[in-house]
Amino acid sequence: MPRRGAFIVIEGLDRSGKSTQAATLLRRLQDAQISAKLIKFPDRTTPIGKMIDSYLRSENELDDHTVHLLFSANRWEFASSIEKSLQSGETIICDRYAFSGLAFSASKIRPGSQSYPLLDYEWCRVPDIGLPAPDITLFLDVSADVARKRGGYGEERYEKEDVQRRVRDVFVRISEHVQGGGGRWEVIDADETQEEVQEVVWKTVQELVAGVDAPLEKLWDDKREVTNVETLYM
Numbered sequence: 001m002p003r004r005g006a007f008i009v010i011e012g013l014d015r016s017g018k019s020t021q022a023a024t025l026l027r028r029l030q031d032a033q034i035s036a037k038l039i040k041f042p043d044r045t046t047p048i049g050k051m052i053d054s055y056l057r058s059e060n061e062l063d064d065h066t067v068h069l070l071f072s073a074n075r076w077e078f079a080s081s082i083e084k085s086l087q088s089g090e091t092i093i094c095d096r097y098a099f100s101g102l103a104f105s106a107s108k109i110r111p112g113s114q115s116y117p118l119l120d121y122e123w124c125r126v127p128d129i130g131l132p133a134p135d136i137t138l139f140l141d142v143s144a145d146v147a148r149k150r151g152g153y154g155e156e157r158y159e160k161e162d163v164q165r166r167v168r169d170v171f172v173r174i175s176e177h178v179q180g181g182g183g184r185w186e187v188i189d190a191d192e193t194q195e196e197v198q199e200v201v202w203k204t205v206q207e208l209v210a211g212v213d214a215p216l217e218k219l220w221d222d223k224r225e226v227t228n229v230e231t232l233y234m
C-alpha cells in the first residue's frame with residue numbers, strides 16, 4: 001500500500017518563529033522532492049475566517065464561547081481536505097492547530113479575577129475531538145525575554161505579555177495529556193537562532209517525511225465503541 005503523507009503541526013506562542021520555521025521546512029521538503037504543502041490556522045480567507053480576522057484586529061466584539069467555536073469551525077472547514085491530501089501522499093505542515101485553540105481560549109480569565117478561568121478546559125477541548133490527528137506537533141518554546149527582544153508583540157488582541165504567559169501555562173498542561181490520542185509532542189527550544197531551530201526541526205521530522213504507514217488517527221478519539229444507545233448517555 002502506498003504511504004500517506006505526514007501531518008506535521010507547528011505550535012507556539014506569538015513571536016516563537018513558527019511561521020518562519022514552517023515556511024523554511026516547506027522549502028526544504030520541496031527541495032528534497034517531497035510533495036508537501038503549508039496550511040495555517042486560523043485561515044482568514046473563508047467567511048468564518050473573516051469573522052475571526054476582524055475579532056483579532058478588535059474590529060468587533062464577540063462572546064468568548066462564540067469565538068472559540070468559530071476557531072474550531074474554521075479547522076473543521078478544512079478537515080476533509082487535510083485528510084484527502086494526506087491520503088494522496090502529500091505531507092502537510094500546519095501552522096497552529098487545535099492546541100492553539102485550547103491554549104488561547106482556556107487561558108482566558110474572568111474579568112476582575114486574577115486566575116479564575118472564563119472557559120472550562122474540557123469545554124474548550126471538545127469541539128476539536130475527531131479532527132485529523134497530527135503525527136507530530138513541534139512546540140516552539142520561546143521565553144518572554146527573547147520574544148521581547150524579537151521586537152515584542154504586535155497589535156492584535158492576544159499579543160500581550162500577560163496573555164502569552166497564561167497561554168504558555170495551558171500549552172504545558174496540553175503537552176502532558178496530548179499523547180493520549182493527540183500524537184507525538186516535541187518541545188523545541190525556540191530561543192536559538194533561526195538556523196539552529198531549523199536544524200532541530202529538520203532532524204525531528206526526518207523519519208516521518210518519507211511517508212507514514214500507520215493509519216491517520218482522529219484527534220483525542222478515545223476509541224470507545226458504542227454498542228447500544230444507552231451507553232451513549234452513560
Ligand code: DGP
Pocket residue numbers: 014041042056067068071072096097098100101102104105156158159
Ligand atoms: P496567527 O495568525 O498565527 O498570528 O494567529 C492569530 C492569533 O489567534 C494568535 O494570537 C493566536 C490566536 N489563535 C490561533 N488559533 C486560535 C484558536 O483556535 N482560538 C483562539 N482563541 N485563539 C487562537
